Amino acid sequence: xxxxxxxxxxxxxxxxxxxxxxxxxxxxxxxxICWAGGEKEVGILSSQLRLASSxxxxxxxxxxxxxxxxxxxxxxxxxxxxxxxxxxxxxxxGCGAGVQTMAELFEEKPVLPALNTTFIGMPEKEGLxxxxxxxxxxxFLDRTGGICPVVRCAKxxxxxPCGGTRKGGKCEIDPDKDCAWVLIYHRLERQGRxxxxxxxxxxxxxxxxxxxxxxxxxxx
Ligand code: SF4
Ligand code: SF4
Numbered sequence: 001x002x003x004x005x006x007x008x009x010x011x012x013x014x015x016x017x018x019x020x021x022x023x024x025x026x027x028x029x030x031x032x033i034c035w036a037g038g039e040k041e042v043g044i045l046s047s048q049l050r051l052a053s054s055x056x057x058x059x060x061x062x063x064x065x066x067x068x069x070x071x072x073x074x075x076x077x078x079x080x081x082x083x084x085x086x087x088x089x090x091x092x093x094g095c096g097a098g099v100q101t102m103a104e105l106f107e108e109k110p111v112l113p114a115l116n117t118t119f120i121g122m123p124e125k126e127g128l129x130x131x132x133x134x135x136x137x138x139x140f141l142d143r144t145g146g147i148c149p150v151v152r153c154a155k156x157x158x159x160x161p162c163g164g165t166r167k168g169g170k171c172e173i174d175p176d177k178d179c180a181w182v183l184i185y186h187r188l189e190r191q192g193r194x195x196x197x198x199x200x201x202x203x204x205x206x207x208x209x210x211x212x213x214x215x216x217x218x219x220x
Contacts, residue, residue: 001030001122002095003129004037004115009048015112016049016060016091023063023087024049024114025080025102027070027094034129036115037093039066045093045114063087070098076105084109119151137213138205143196145187150204152180158201160184 006012016022024046032038046062053060063086067079070092080102084090089110092099096117103111119131134151140158141148150156154173160181164172169182188194 001033001120002097002117003034003119003121003131004031004095004117005034006036006041006045006093006115007113009045009052012045012091012112012114013049013052016089019089019110020059021061021063021087022089022091023065023080023083024091025070025093026064026066027092027098028066028068029070031093031095031098031115033123035127037095042066042093045091067094067098070094071101073101073105076102080106135213136204136206137210140201143199143201144184145191145193145196147180147184147187149180149184152183157181158204 024042026032026037026039026042028038031041035041042064046064049060049062063083065079065083068075070076071094080090084106087109089112090102090106091112091114092102093114094102095115096113099111099113120133120135121129121131124130131151133148136150149158149160153160153162154171154177155162161179162172162181165179165182166172166175169179171177171179185194185197188196
């Protein structure tokens with residue numbers, strides 16, 4: 001899932017300066033799960049904006065909405081088709097893909113990001129999300145026991161460990177984090193595949209990551 005976190009209120013207020021009628025839009029998928037942009041967060045941010053504008057005497061009318069998936073045009077149109085025309089700007093609590101989808105649909109209006117999209121990750125426990133994938137475009141988890149060193153090793157090493165690993169299997173860069181290559185070693189050991197640790201992997205071909213990415217289904 002995509003992980004994001006909300007921008008500071010002041011930054012959001014600066015973006016909204018000059019607009020009197022806005023639509024605050026959450027997304028019901030990833031950012032709901034990571035507590036950044038769901039219905040609850042839309043309500044909290046809207047209340048904070050109302051309070052702040054009433055304190056400084058600025059006029060601000062806020063409409064609230066949540067789209068099940070902000071990155072899907074049909075869902076955005078269905079939910080916002082009748083709400084968007086009446087506002088001057090749209091404040092999105094979606095990830096970067098959600099913001100850009102809405103910006104494409106409502107070209108005549110500014111669509112402003114209320115979140116910082118941070119990484120692709122998973123929930124580790126309640127209230128904690130960890131990065132798992134950097135979308136490198138050339139996945140080699142088959143060789144690393146399903147643990148990604150591109151994002152989980154502080155140096156992104158494809159051939160590890162680096163030699164600086166601390167006692168207890170912690171990373172030399174950040175002693176609070178496990179060395180990804182120690183994790184990989186133990187995983188491969190459990191699977192009886194330690195021979196993979198002896199292989200040398202060529203530097204990654206980052207040309208596999210074509211920007212902007214586009215994937216077409218084989219059978220459309
Ligand atoms: S190797 Fe690349 S695609 Fe695979 S998990 Fe790591 S960053 Fe993601
Ligand atoms: S200690 Fe492990 S995780 Fe940290 S930089 Fe070295 S190989 Fe990577």
